[in-house]
Amino acid sequence: MPRTAFTPSITSRPTYAPLRPHPAAPALMLADADGAEALMELAAADPALMARAHVIYIPAGAAHGPGLRALGSAMYHEAPSFAAATERFRKALTDARMGTQLYLAGTEGLIGQATAEALAAGLPADAIQAEHRGTIARRMQCVHCKGMTEDVTTDPFTCAHCGLVLFVRDHFSRRLGAFQGVCVDAETPGILPETQEIRA
Amino acid sequence: MNALELRVAAVDPISPLVTRFRFEHPEGATLPPFSGGAHVVVEMPDDGILRRNAYSLISDPLDGRAYEIAVRREDTGRGGSRFMHHRVKAGDMLRVTRPINLFSLDLRARKHVLIGGGIGITPFLAQLAQLTRLQAPFELHYAARTRSEAAGLSLLPDMPQVHVHISDEGNRMDLGAILGHQPLGTHVYTCGPEGLIAAVDDTAARLGWPRGALHSEAFLAPPPGTPFAVTLASGRRIEVGPHESLLEALEAAEVPVDWSCRGGACGRCETRVAACHGRIEHNDHWLTDDEKAAQTKIMPCVSRFAGETLTLDL
Numbered sequence: 133m134p135r136t137a138f139t140p141s142i143t144s145r146p147t148y149a150p151l152r153p154h155p156a157a158p159a160l161m162l163a164d165a166d167g168a169e170a171l172m173e174l175a176a177a178d179p180a181l182m183a184r185a186h187v188i189y190i191p192a193g194a195a196h197g198p199g200l201r202a203l204g205s206a207m208y209h210e211a212p213s214f215a216a217a218t219e220r221f222r223k224a225l226t227d228a229r230m231g232t233q234l235y236l237a238g239t240e241g242l243i244g245q246a247t248a249e250a251l252a253a254g255l256p257a258d259a260i261q262a263e264h265r266g267t268i269a270r271r272m273q274c275v276h277c278k279g280m281t282e283d284v285t286t287d288p289f290t291c292a293h294c295g296l297v298l299f300v301r302d303h304f305s306r307r308l309g310a311f312q313g314v315c316v317d318a319e320t321p322g323i324l325p326e327t328q329e330i331r332a
Numbered sequence: 333m334n335a336l337e338l339r340v341a342a343v344d345p346i347s348p349l350v351t352r353f354r355f356e357h358p359e360g361a362t363l364p365p366f367s368g369g370a371h372v373v374v375e376m377p378d379d380g381i382l383r384r385n386a387y388s389l390i391s392d393p394l395d396g397r398a399y400e401i402a403v404r405r406e407d408t409g410r411g412g413s414r415f416m417h418h419r420v421k422a423g424d425m426l427r428v429t430r431p432i433n434l435f436s437l438d439l440r441a442r443k444h445v446l447i448g449g450g451i452g453i454t455p456f457l458a459q460l461a462q463l464t465r466l467q468a469p470f471e472l473h474y475a476a477r478t479r480s481e482a483a484g485l486s487l488l489p490d491m492p493q494v495h496v497h498i499s500d501e502g503n504r505m506d507l508g509a510i511l512g513h514q515p516l517g518t519h520v521y522t523c524g525p526e527g528l529i530a531a532v533d534d535t536a537a538r539l540g541w542p543r544g545a546l547h548s549e550a551f552l553a554p555p556p557g558t559p560f561a562v563t564l565a566s567g568r569r570i571e572v573g574p575h576e577s578l579l580e581a582l583e584a585a586e587v588p589v590d591w592s593c594r595g596g597a598c599g600r601c602e603t604r605v606a607a608c609h610g611r612i613e614h615n616d617h618w619l620t621d622d623e624k625a626a627q628t629k630i631m632p633c634v635s636r637f638a639g640e641t642l643t644l645d646l
């Protein structure tokens with residue numbers, strides 16, 4: 133799956149540059165599904181990088197595991213979901229030293245949640261690189277009930293927690309690693325705009 | 333500049349080269365609090381020249397009873413530190429600006445690593461008080477070649493977080509070891525000679541530290557030099573003496589120029605150059621290399637000129 137190109141948007145909307153190898157620094161890498169391909173390209177750009185890398189992969193149905201493992205990283209782990217990988221990821225962050233680079237590749241949900249964890253652990257924002265691959269589904273927070281709805285692909289969508297119909301805003305919270313959804317029919321209850329596919 | 337009229341309450345020699353000055357409000361009023369790393373500019377009426385030198389505050393930032401500075405005597409400088417050492421006595425009144433901080437701690441940091449050399453230890457002394465009060469994790473490293481060059485040594489409190497490295501005694505500071513093992517969220521602050529700041533930057537870059545976690549301050553004393561003249565937009569000509577800075581010469585001529593650090597670091601005194609036939613001796617840390625090469629801007633607090641004519645947009 134190729135890199136996702138985003139249309140211009142408001143400034144809080146994150147965009148994700150291609151991953152670039154940072155020489156000589158220890159590396160922590162986290163990818164889901166098609167994000168694995170971005171890590172493979174990164175490894176091809178600087179083969180020496182993998183000897184210092186700790187890779188955590190969430191295959192989510194993709195078949196890149198063996199290829200990723202074959203890159204020969206210092207440590208390699210797979211987990212079925214971000215939640216399942218969180219413990220290991222947190223431990224890796226706790227043990228990390230200043231200078232460590234974090235490489236994230238995959239969906240915005242993964243990038244957002246992992247960035248939020250890393251910042252909370254004290255990793256400086258400028259030590260984090262991310263590349264978007266795969267689905268453009270968004271992780272949305274309902275600003276009313278604060279519930280998170282994963283894999284949102286339409287606008288508006290229905291909050292999985294409180295049932296309000298929410299407008300998908302481009303407003304992204306780095307702290308939460310999620311976009312913000314606001315009630316779309318607050319002033320005109322029941323009058324809803326036509327549902328559209330979210331575009332990147 | 334918004335200055336306070338303060339009384340010199342104490343003058344304490346603390347090493348052959350370094351003297352501590354304590355300033356209090358003449359009526360005992362509380363002085364404005366500051367944050368660690370802040371400096372004040374002291375006005376020195378020195379035989380017709382009004383010198384103004386910036387000094388980091390070394391006292392506890394929340395102790396409003398007094399401001400303290402430490403001045404190292406520079407025998408080859410322009411005379412500001414000699415004035416402080418030889419002419420200032422307890423009981424004197426001096427004008428001192430309100431504190432300004434160009435080198436504050438980033439309080440979002442998880443840990444603070446302070447690296448100082450020579451008299452570059454001064455901004456850290458107030459930061460130590462601040463960090464201790466905040467109970468924030470920190471370590472301080474003070475480096476010097478010999479114990480006798482370690483002018484700041486006697487100012488340092490005896491704390492387990494304070495590490496002194498004297499290379500002559502075989503415990504040279506190992507920046508790789510210091511920066512190689514810091515937890516995530518650590519910020520590094522460096523103050524001292526250029527070489528020390530460059531060494532910290534290089535080591536940090538080699539270890540993959542992001543720029544945003546690195547802070548440094550190098551106040552430059554305005555260097556003396558050969559006399560020169562500048563022309564103002566009005567056609568007026570102003571002579572700058574060998575032991576005077578361009579900024580001081582402009583002030584003596586009552587040409588208003590804004591300033592804050594007087595050490596080439598803050599950018600406040602940036603002045604446009606209308607014409608330049610000759611070479612501007614850029615001594616500042618503010619202008620980029622391209623700006624310096626273009627010779628269309630000058631920082632009058634530290635920079636000088638050699639050549640035919642320099643016309644300033646003033």
Ligand code: FES
Pocket residue numbers: 590591592593594595596597598599600601602616618631632633634
């Ligand atoms: S006064 Fe700060 S750079 Fe000149």
